Amino acid sequence: MSEMSLEKAPAASVEAAHGHEHNPGARSENLKFATWLYLASEVVIFATMIGVFIVFRFHNPEIVQRVHKETNILLVTLNTFLLLTSSWAMVMGLREIQRDNRQGLIRWFGLMCILGTVFVGLQYVEYQELAHIGVALFNQGNEFDGFGMRFYAPTAFHGVHVIIGVLWGLFVMNNARKGNYSSSNYAGVEVFGLYWHFVDVVWIILFTMLYLV
Template structure:
């Protein structure tokens, strides 16, 4: 057997191993997403029930926030959706063996995630100034704060985790750990980031638009 044949067989074996590993990692991520979906569903259901039972309170909160508050959150939503697009472009670049281009797109993803968290913190300070707090005794809107902060802060935590993960993916890409034949880490991170985006769209629709 020639040396070329041996090298070809070894390369084929490596690709098969990477493919199996990719499927295992993706399956594990889907299990994680399923478990997180259950938790978010509880938060969303609790808010939906509160909203149904306290329509006047929710309306009063929206009146207090005004157009400016909604505008900030809408812009934040745009940022998160754009970050998801940047994530797709980053993955595609690496799949085309353009790792440097992928790093640039992933850096944009991380940057937009950071801006999202900063703006969310700013929103929280504005809400606190209007006495929308976690405690029933200090909340001017009779429990709205708890039902609002629980799902949005939990989501914000996921964004922070996603940004840190994205930075780690970028670090690994710079070390040459990803190529067109090995994008497992990028793909799994992409699943997580898209999940975070989808959850936010649901929260944004239920809390701010409906």
């Protein structure tokens, strides 16, 4: 009964007691549920920012249209395809680890990370273009006033999520390299997948909302 006293308990047993459930199935389910709940809160925080844009679009459609006329949709379309493809790479990677193919996971995730990185790079290029025509974070007294801040806030916030996703992806790849995942233990991959697809979903909505409508 030594674990009953905090002083006497060996650190390892205390950690074990407060560590993970022994049943990996239950742990995987807990992790996924927690991730979904986290995504639920992300839905709300993204909606706050997108909502600000929607309200602006609702009241000032002409400004949004003016920006759309000045910008080229091709670059953003390309970017959208990058993200969609990376999502596909993500599930294909997950499929590989479900078949116990670690190398396959690493390959697909490598593709995913590269696509995510290029996405961020192209977004930077796009920001440059917008800045060039005069869409700034704050009002500059030109005909695009009001658009900039409402556009940059959600897209930049999304961009940060992509960057975090790429870093997380690299972390997952490293774990896979060390052999931490298998066909019976891939909750870490699945949870990351949920996050990455969510980032993709947000972009699907952002793309239509901010660039097309």
